[in-house]
Amino acid sequence: MASEKITTNNGKLNVPDNPVIPFIIGDGTGPDIWNAAQKVLDGAVEKAYNGEKEIDWKEVLAGQKAYDETGEWLPQDTLDAINEYLIAIKGPLTTPIGGGIRSLNVALRQKLDLFTCLRPVRYFDGVPSPVKRPEDTDMVIFRENTEDIYAGIEFQEGTDDVKKVIDFIRNEMGSENIRFPETSGIGIKPVSKEGTERLVRAAINYAIDNNRPSVTLVHKGNIMKFTEGAFKAWGYDLAEREFGDKVFTWKEYDEIVEKDGREAADKAQGEAEDAGKIIIKDSIADIFLQQILLRPKEFGVVATMNLNGDYISDALAAQVGGIGIAPGANINYETGHAIFEATHGTAPKYAGQDKVNPSSVILSGVLLLEHIGWTEAAELITKAMEKTIASKVVTYDFARLMDGAKEVKCSEFGEELVKNMD
Ligand SMILES: NC(=O)C1=CN([C@@H]2O[C@H](COP(=O)(O)OP(=O)(O)OC[C@H]3O[C@@H](n4cnc5c(N)ncnc54)[C@H](OP(=O)(O)O)[C@@H]3O)[C@@H](O)[C@H]2O)C=CC1
Ligand SMILES: O=C(O)CCC(=O)C(=O)O
Ligand SMILES: [Mg+2]
Numbered sequence: 436m437a438s439e440k441i442t443t444n445n446g447k448l449n450v451p452d453n454p455v456i457p458f459i460i461g462d463g464t465g466p467d468i469w470n471a472a473q474k475v476l477d478g479a480v481e482k483a484y485n486g487e488k489e490i491d492w493k494e495v496l497a498g499q500k501a502y503d504e505t506g507e508w509l510p511q512d513t514l515d516a517i518n519e520y521l522i523a524i525k526g527p528l529t530t531p532i533g534g535g536i537r538s539l540n541v542a543l544r545q546k547l548d549l550f551t552c553l554r555p556v557r558y559f560d561g562v563p564s565p566v567k568r569p570e571d572t573d574m575v576i577f578r579e580n581t582e583d584i585y586a587g588i589e590f591q592e593g594t595d596d597v598k599k600v601i602d603f604i605r606n607e608m609g610s611e612n613i614r615f616p617e618t619s620g621i622g623i624k625p626v627s628k629e630g631t632e633r634l635v636r637a638a639i640n641y642a643i644d645n646n647r648p649s650v651t652l653v654h655k656g657n658i659m660k661f662t663e664g665a666f667k668a669w670g671y672d673l674a675e676r677e678f679g680d681k682v683f684t685w686k687e688y689d690e691i692v693e694k695d696g697r698e699a700a701d702k703a704q705g706e707a708e709d710a711g712k713i714i715i716k717d718s719i720a721d722i723f724l725q726q727i728l729l730r731p732k733e734f735g736v737v738a739t740m741n742l743n744g745d746y747i748s749d750a751l752a753a754q755v756g757g758i759g760i761a762p763g764a765n766i767n768y769e770t771g772h773a774i775f776e777a778t779h780g781t782a783p784k785y786a787g788q789d790k791v792n793p794s795s796v797i798l799s800g801v802l803l804l805e806h807i808g809w810t811e812a813a814e815l816i817t818k819a820m821e822k823t824i825a826s827k828v829v830t831y832d833f834a835r836l837m838d839g840a841k842e843v844k845c846s847e848f849g850e851e852l853v854k855n856m857d
Contacts (some may be wrong), residue, residue, distance in 0.1 A: 438451075439453060439454060440455060440519065440809065441454045441455075441456075441457065441520060441522055442521070443668045443770070443771040448521070448807060450807045451492055452487060452488045453456055454490060454522075455493050455522065456493065457492045457493045457495040457501055457523040457804075458493070458495070458523065458524050458525065458593065459496070459497045459518075459523070459528070460497070460500065460511070461498065461527045461781065462526070462529040462781045463527060463781025463782055464785050464786050464790075464845075465528070466527050467846070468526060468777070468845060469796060470778070470846065470847050471793035471797070471798055471846050471848065472797045472852060473523060473632050474849050475797050475800070475852050476490065476797070476803075476804070477489075478852075479853075479856060480804075481708070482856050483809070483811040483812040484809075484811070488809065488812075495512070497543070498528040498529060499529060499838050508536055508539055509536065514547065515774065516595055517543075517547060518547065518772070521773070522772075522775075523774045524775040524803055525543075525732070525740075525774055526776070526781075526796060527776070527780045527781040527782075529780075531644055535577075535702075537587050538779045540776070541585050541587070544580045544581060544765050545580075545581050545586075547769050548580065548581060548772075549765035549766055549773065550580050550581050550634060550637075550767055551577055551763050551767070551768065551773060552576070552578035552737035552741075552763060553577060553763060553764045553766055553802070554744075554748045554749040554751075554752075554762070555762065556572060556574045556752060556754070556755055557572070558570045558737035558755040559820060559821055561825045562824055563837050564754060564755060565753065565754070566728065567583040569755050571726060572755050573731075574727070574731070574735060575645075576737045576744055576746065577641070577740075577744075578741060578744025578748065579633055579740045579741050579744065580737060580741060581630060582625050582740070582844070583625070583626060583662075583742050584623075584624045584741070584742055587739040588622070589623070590621045591620055592618055592619060597620060600621050601613060601616050601619065619663045622829050624662050626665060626666055626696065626740060628665070631669040631670060632667070632669060632673045635670040635673050635674065636677065636764075638650050638737075639677075639678055639682065639715070639736075641675075641691060641736055647735035647736045648735055649716060649734065649735045649736065650715050650716075650735070650738055651723070651736070652666065652670040652671070652715070652716070652738050652739070653717070653737055653738070654666050654717065654719065654720060654740065655719060656717075661739075661824065663720075663743075664750075666739075667717050668716070670717070671685070678713075681713060682715050683708075683714055684715040685716045685717060686715075691703050694823075697787075699825070700811045720746075724746075724750060727750065727751060727754070731754070747798065748761065752778055756833065757817040757832060759792030759833070761778035761779065762797075762801065762802055763778045763795075763799055763802075764799065773806060775800065775806075777796045789845045790831055790845055792833070793830075797820070798817075798820070800816070801816050804816075815856045816852065816856070818857075819852045820852060823851050823852055826855075827841060828841050828848070829841070829848065
C-alpha cells in the first residue's frame with residue numbers, strides 16, 4: 436500500500452487510508468514505551484479495519500539519538516518533516532545539560548507554534564489512586580504552550596545582561612521592588628491577548644463539541660495582574676464576544692449581582708445551566724489545587740497558562756493513578772499541526788529495563804487516532820486498557836500499590852492489550 440500525507444482543507448483534516456506519521460522515539464525509557472505502543476496502535480488499526488487502513492510510521496530524530504547521529508539535538512529535518520506531515524507522536528526527551536536549548540519539548544512546541552497542550556485526565560477502573568473517589572476526576576486541561584515563563588527569557592545573576600535589565604527596571608521604570616538587585620536573576624513572563632484568546636477559544640470549542648458543562652480559567656491574577664489577571668479578563672471577554680448565548684460567564688454573574696443582587700445572579704446561572712449553556716468560570720490557582728482534590732466533579736474543561744498547566748497536569752494525573760497513565764497532545768487548531776506525547780519525562784533510572792508503564796504514550800496514540808477520525812481503533816485500545824487493568828495485569832507502578840496484581844514488563848503489558856482487543 437503506497438503511503439500518503441495527511442493534509443488540511445479549510446481547517447479539516449484529509450486522512451488517507453495509509454498516512455505517513457512521523458515519530459520521535461524519545462530518550463531514556465522512550466524506546467521501551469514507544470516499541471510497546473507502536474505494536475498496540477498497529478494491532479488496533481489492523482483489527483478495526485482488517486488491513487484496509489495502516490499507518491506508515493516514519494522515524495524522525497530529536498534528543499540524544501539525534502545528537503549522536505547528527506550532532507544536533509533538534510535537527511531542522513525533523514521540524515520540516517512534522518511541518519510537512521502535520522501529525523506526529525513522540526516519546527519523552529531529556530533536557531540537554533548545558534547548551535542553548537532549555538527543553539527540547541518546549542522548543543518543539545514553540546517552533547511549531549503548537550499552542551495548546553491538551554491533557555485529558557480520566558480514571559480507569561481498578562487503577563490504584565490516593566483519593567477515595569478517583570472516578571469523580573474527569574477533566575480536560577488546555578494548557579497554553581507557547582508563552583509565560585516558558586518563553587525562556589531569563590537573565591542569569593551576575594551577568595552584564597541582568598545588570599542592564601535591572602538598571603532598566605529601576606532607573607527607567609522607577610521600580611524599587613527588586614529586593615536584592617546586586618544578586619538577582621531575572622525571568623520575564625510574557626502573556627498576550629492573542630495567545631490567551633486562541634487557547635480559550637480552543638477550550639470553549641472543545642467544551643461545546645464534547646458536551647462539557649463548564650470551562651474554568653485558572654490563574655494567579657490576584658498577584659500577577661497584567662499577565663495572569665489579564666488572561667482571566669481576556670478569556671471572559673472572548674467567551675462573551677465569540678460565543679454569545681452559548682455561554683454564561685461569571686463576569687456576567689458579577690454584573691447581575693451588582694445590579695440586582697446575588698439571588699438574581701444565581702437564578703440567571705441556574706437558567707443558563709438548564710438551557711445547556713457552558714458556564715465560563717475562574718479559579719485562582721492555589722485554591723484550584725485544593726478544589727480538584729476535594730470537589731473534582733465541579734470541573735470539566737480547564738484553561739490555563741503554561742506553568743500552572745504543567746503543575747496541574749501532574750497533580751491531576753496523580754489523582755487517577757499517576758503519570759504512567761497520563762496522555763497528552765500539543766496542537767495548533769489553526770494549522771492542524773499536532774504532536775502527541777505522554778505527560779511524563781524520560782524516567783532515566785528505568786531506561787532500557789523494559790519496565791515502565793507504556794500507557795501514557797499508548798493513550799496519547801489513542802488521542803492521535805481520535806484526532807484523525809479513526810475512532811474504531813481508538814475505542815479498541817481504550818476497551819483493552821479497561822479490561823487489562825481490571826484483570827490486574829499491570830506494570831510495576833500500579834503493581835506496587837495493588838493487592839493481588841500480576842506485575843508484567845512494559846512490552847508484556849502492550850502484548851496483553853493486543854490480546855484483549857475484541
Ligand atoms: N514531555 C517530555 O518529554 C518531558 C520530559 N521531561 C524530562 O525528563 C527527564 C526526567 O525528568 P523527571 O523529573 O525525572 O520526570 P519523569 O517524568 O521522567 O520521571 C519521574 C518519575 O515518574 C514516574 N514515571 C515516569 N514515567 C513513568 C512511566 N512511564 N511509568 C511509570 N512511572 C513513570 C517514575 O516514578 P517512580 O520513581 O516513583 O517509579 C519516575 O521516576 C528530564 O530531563 C526532564 O526534563 C520531563 C517531563 C516531560
Ligand atoms: O521538557 C521538559 O523537560 C519538561 C516538560 C514538561 O514538564 C511537560 O511537558 O509537562
Ligand atoms: Mg510537566
